[in-house]
Amino acid sequence: MIDFLLFLEKGTNDMGLKTGVMVAVMIVVFYMFLIRPQSQKAKKEAAYRDNLKKGDAVMTAQGIHATFVGRSGSYASVEIAPGKVAKVLLGTLQPIPEHK
Helix, strand or coil, X not given: CHHHHHHHHHHCCCHHHHHHHHHXXXXXXXXXXXXXXXXXXXXXXXXXXXXXXXXXXXEXXXXXEEEEEEEECCEEEEEEECCEEEEEEHHHCECCCCCC
């Protein structure tokens, strides 16, 4: 990569080409390190929520551990204590992190 940039430095006096190459490199870097990982994470979370079954242990975004009861549109019913069912947004549910 550095050799290529040094070649550009020596080989031409055209600043437009250098600028264009640097912009292209920056776009690739942003895509590989910011955009792509975020979209993969969003897809993984959506797949998790689509595959929830009654009785699965979940955690809300607020950190409340609960048991998944069912879904109704964009809402989910979770049992937070025996006999106590709460209605939360489906998007706030996430798997319980594993303790090591």
